[in-house]
Amino acid sequence: MCQSMDNILCPDTTNDPSKEPSEAHNHSRRSGLSFAVGGAASTNKQSAVIPATRPLTRAELSKKFRDHFGYTLDIGPSGIPHKDAGQGLFLSGKANVGAVLAIYPGVIYSPAYYRYIPGYPRIDVCNNYLITRYDGTIIDAKPWYFGGETRELWDGSDLVDYNAMPPKGSENNSDRVWRMLSKPLEKSVRENFGEVLERRNPLAFGHFANHPPKGSSPNVMICPYDFPLTEKNMRVYIPNVTFGGEETIKMKRFGSFYFKSGGSDNQAGDSLVLKTLVLVSTRSICDEELFLNYRYSNSKRRPEWYSPVDEEEDKRRWS
Numbered sequence: 001m002c003q004s005m006d007n008i009l010c011p012d013t014t015n016d017p018s019k020e021p022s023e024a025h026n027h028s029r030r031s032g033l034s035f036a037v038g039g040a041a042s043t044n045k046q047s048a049v050i051p052a053t054r055p056l057t058r059a060e061l062s063k064k065f066r067d068h069f070g071y072t073l074d075i076g077p078s079g080i081p082h083k084d085a086g087q088g089l090f091l092s093g094k095a096n097v098g099a100v101l102a103i104y105p106g107v108i109y110s111p112a113y114y115r116y117i118p119g120y121p122r123i124d125v126c127n128n129y130l131i132t133r134y135d136g137t138i139i140d141a142k143p144w145y146f147g148g149e150t151r152e153l154w155d156g157s158d159l160v161d162y163n164a165m166p167p168k169g170s171e172n173n174s175d176r177v178w179r180m181l182s183k184p185l186e187k188s189v190r191e192n193f194g195e196v197l198e199r200r201n202p203l204a205f206g207h208f209a210n211h212p213p214k215g216s217s218p219n220v221m222i223c224p225y226d227f228p229l230t231e232k233n234m235r236v237y238i239p240n241v242t243f244g245g246e247e248t249i250k251m252k253r254f255g256s257f258y259f260k261s262g263g264s265d266n267q268a269g270d271s272l273v274l275k276t277l278v279l280v281s282t283r284s285i286c287d288e289e290l291f292l293n294y295r296y297s298n299s300k301r302r303p304e305w306y307s308p309v310d311e312e313e314d315k316r317r318w319s
Contacts, residue, residue: 105239141207148199155194
């Protein structure tokens with residue numbers, strides 16, 4: 001996938017001068033963020049040089065990616081017949097069973113940084129784009145949303161005041177109390193981070209997959225994928241940044257809470273990874289909406305639109 005996007009955006013101009021990027025995009029540029037953040041970001045991030053790419057829009061890149069790879073993703077009104085369905089994720093093209101169809105984008109939080117998640121401690125009240133891996137890693141896709149139209153230095157900044165936002169759906173008294181008490185930690189200079197990412201990535205839409213309606217089955221499943229950071233040339237196409245920087249942290253657990261204990265526990269010779277999630281097809285798919293089993297806990301209040309795919313499986317998972 002990375003290679004296909006590389007071939008489209010960074011063509012070999014040596015053998016085909018006609019594919020050379022336009023003059024306006026022909027020079028590497030410094031990120032606008034590097035000028036905006038001033039002294040808040042680390043020096044190496046400020047001075048990040050963004051390589052020139054072909055001046056394609058996100059839609060143009062998506063179309064060319066489908067021509068190369070056989071499928072791409074579209075966002076559009078969901079076909080689910082309930083008022084809260086909103087936007088849905090659609091496969092345009094054909095994909096076989098076991099194909100990676102989407103990446104879940106956004107900011108990655110290890111347990112050491114839970115208190116920095118916007119809206120903490122009730123982080124889910126105003127954010128429908130959170131997902132958790134089995135190892136406790138949380139990915140917040142809200143800052144990524146629809147991506148962008150450029151390759152840029154991205155640090156996952158989300159300037160939304162979560163307490164000022166009206167929650168989706170009904171809110172009980174407990175939710176109101178948690179919203180008033182919500183006070184996530186502020187990002188310090190030490191926690192500033194950022195990576196040059198391709199914001200036009202046509203596969204960075206895993207967060208738009210809806211839960212299947214009653215009587216339907218999911219056609220994709222979530223799979224954790226640890227992306228090796230030794231693959232430097234591909235890093236720009238992985239739509240995630242790790243809060244606090246890409247390092248392993250020693251942790252101690254007390255009850256339900258995790259605390260940082262000392263510095264990095266990365267051993268010499270160990271390679272760092274980016275803890276991501278991808279959506280994989282569970283059957284052959286052709287030009288249809290993608291559905292993911294949300295597997296909500298049956299011990300907590302669930303939305304009225306939620307219909308369990310397999311109630312017994314959910315009980316086993318959450319028992």
